[in-house]
Amino acid sequence: MLNALQTRILAVVAFLVAVAALSSAVWWFGYQSALDQLEQRGRSDLALASDRLTGELSRYRELAVLMADHPVVAAAVDGRGAGAADLLRETADKTGSLDILVVSRNGGEVASASGTGAEAHGTTPYFDRAMDGALGIYHLVHDRYGQRTFLFAAPVFSAEGPVAGAVIVVVNVDAVEAVWRGARPTVFFTDDLGVTFISNRSELVFMARDPRAALRGDTAEYAQGVLRPFITYEARDQRGHSVWSVQGQRYVPQRALHLSLPLPVIQMTGEALLDVAPARLLARLQAGVAAAICLAFGAMLFLATERRRTLAEANARLETAVEARTAELSRTNADLRHEVSERIATEAQLKKAQADLVQAGKLSALGQMSAGISHELNQPLMAIRSYAENAEAFLDRGKADVAGQNLGRIADLARRMGRIIRNLRAFAKQESEGMTDVDLSGVITAVLEITQTRAKTSGVDILWTPPATPLIVRGGEVRLQQVVLNLVSNAMDAMEGQDAAQRIELDAAMVDGRVELYVRDTGPGLDEPDRIFDPFYSTKQVSQDGMGLGLSISYGLVQSFGGMIRGRNHPAGGAVFTVTLDAAERAEAAA
Structure with a gap:
């Protein structure tokens, strides 16, 4: 008895261990599958956010190129334009630009929309690139405006061909960023220094992975004291997925899938942090369902086994009782068969009596009509006799046509009698025609x-x-x-x-x-x-x-x-x- 109990306990423990292993495997594969789907959806969201940012900035880049071809700007670069400031101010108001500057070949400002003074641009990377005949792009926290800016510098070519100056369009990053601030997922854009310059989470702005690399060349992108340490995180690789464990951030997921997308057009890298909590929840649900199914199947199997064992024991006890009852049931069965035979015989007699009653009813109806039927048959018979005698007399007289008429009437009366007799016979025998x-x-x-x-x-x-x-x-x-x-x-x-x-x-x-x-x-x-x-x-x-x-x-x-x-x-x-x-x-x- 004790050995059997120990065997059942060991079997239950082994089954539970197997269920736990299966659930863990289901959780792992479900989690990886959910991460694949999350990454696919996240890359689409990151690409959409990146396209939105680059598209918004492209308007200002195209504005710089168009302004560089304006004759008033070309005249201002040559020192001949008196109304350039008004044009720049009107254009900035209509396009939402923070400022528009016209810079001469030596880097000095010739005109500006804000009119805030002269700023030297001669040593800046964006101006140098414009002087090379290309479009210069740069971003920084501008001391002149006191906020984050994007600069697009387009070269202004002289009539002879060489670059005579540049048009610089200053973009307010706050205005661009405000459209999608707070949206999901968490998206931020970093430059080559690893500094977050644009994000839909304001707490991530100015966070740098390496604050000591804040200087590039002779020009500082960020003012002293602006940069902050990057968020504290621990990155783990899970079969090709980079999952961050973030600490101390209220509006950033604590456990997130990290994605990145290079954006060479604006010299930045788009990054996104997607909350993996739904993926983990889905994996837990799948594992729970698998465990529940296994446990339910195991419970049913255990109950079936126990029931089978119990039934086997009960079967042995019942066999004796069944044998004792068999003789009694055999006698009862014989009595029931005899009773059924009597009932069948009684039912057959009842059906025969019903059929006899129906036939008796029909014959009764025929009896009631017997007097009328006799008259119906007797009257044609008398008429037939009369017509036959008349026909004989007419034949003797040579009147065959009149005799033929009488014979026709005799035929009609005979048909009438045959029809009456046929209907009566059918009524009496109850013919069953289709x-x-x-x-x-x-x-x-x-x-x-x-x-x-x-x-x-x-x-x-x-x-x-x-x-x-x-x-x-x-x-x-x-x-x-x-x-x-x-x-x-x-x-x-x-x-x-x-x-x-x-x-x-x-x-x-x-x-x-x-x-x-x-x-x-x-x-x-x-x-x-x-x-x-x-x-x-x-x-x-x-x-x-x-x-x-x-x-x-x-x-x-x-x-x-x-x-x-x-x-x-x-x-x-x-x-x-x-x-x-x-x-x-x-x-x-x-x-």
């Missing part, structure tokens, strides 16, 4: 032929006007006759014995793409319209011998056609039954 296109008018006419004698005997007027256009529906002709016969017979039964006029109205019409048949009587109406289609529900008197199956059978037949049958009371009295059937889609049927 769905076909049926002429509803022909079905109604056939039913009225069967019920004609009973209607006359009972004094019932049947009103039916066939529509001008045949109404072709989907269904079975014999089964549809059975439905219409049930409705007409029920209507006669409902009106039997009443003193008021007995009338049955039949109508059929096309409504919303379907055919609707209406059967209305003038009887007492329906007592319970919601129950009329229930099996064995009947409101007939005992003497009328009704089983309550006619409407139930009709409901099932109409449902089998995909149609619908409804019954309701008419506002003027009596009951109305509506049979809705699908219209046939064949074009020739409509014709």
Whole structure:
């Protein structure tokens, strides 16, 4: 028991160590991937900030070149221009320049926009480069203006060709820098001395990596005491990324990715510090997710193992109980099978009884119509006999044409009797023919032929006007006759014995793409319209011998056609039954 417990503990410890190692690996690779993405985004931001600075300074560089070609400036260099100061002042106001100077060949100021006095430029690097015929660029903390400046010196060529002087455009760095001060990420621009001259973090300005290198040649770029020690940082190389750990800076990230971009156009280097906290957070989240997944999988595996062991022990205990219960369950199963067999036999008997009741209902309906059917068959038989005797007499007299007419009438009566017998036989046997296109008018006419004698005997007027256009529906002709016969017979039964006029109205019409048949009587109406289609529900008197199956059978037949049958009371009295059937889609049927 103790050995098993020790084994499980060692397995858990080994698993936790493996999870810790995997999480560390995930953190490292996630951190490196995040640094790659951060560097890519940071280089884009640094390039954008550098382009913004160089673009802003380019306006003043182009201004210096354009002013060098101005005739008033050329005249001022030669000592002939009296209105140069006004031109320079107006141009400085319009362009936002701090100052614009015109300098002669010997380095003395000829005119300026500020008019603050004469300054010697003869020994400055930017003036020397202008005298060489090129554009001079320089930056410094100018004592004359008391702030950081950029100087662009453009040569002014004489008419003979040599350089006669220079135009110097002085740019206020504070005005250029104010547009993007405080933006992210931290960006600063350093010169070749390592001094931060421009930055979107004001606390980084004038910080120098080596303050002792503040002098260059004979001209100081920075006034005495301006430079400050650079930020305290520790740089670490992480697979090609330079990550700084910065100390003592409030607005600079404590841990940042350092990027640099040379800018030879303005003789500076753009640098950026990007906060790596989001990258570290992302790496920690990835490592945490990996650890959580491993721990969850390990926990499920451990629980599954423990559950399997517990189930194995429980299985051994259950086997005995199962064996004890098997015999008892076998006996119970035998009893259940016997009960199921009895229920199946009972269900079969019930279905047979229902079928017998349906057939009995049909035969009952035939019995009710037997008197009318006998009259319907007897009347044509008597007429056939009469026409046959007349035809014989006419033949003896040589009147073959008149005899032929009588024989034609005999044929019509025979067809009528055959149709009546065929409908009765189909009704009695309940033939199950497939769905076909049926002429509803022909079905109604056939039913009225069967019920004609009973209607006359009972004094019932049947009103039916066939529509001008045949109404072709989907269904079975014999089964549809059975439905219409049930409705007409029920209507006669409902009106039997009443003193008021007995009338049955039949109508059929096309409504919303379907055919609707209406059967209305003038009887007492329906007592319970919601129950009329229930099996064995009947409101007939005992003497009328009704089983309550006619409407139930009709409901099932109409449902089998995909149609619908409804019954309701008419506002003027009596009951109305509506049979809705699908219209046939064949074009020739409509014709």
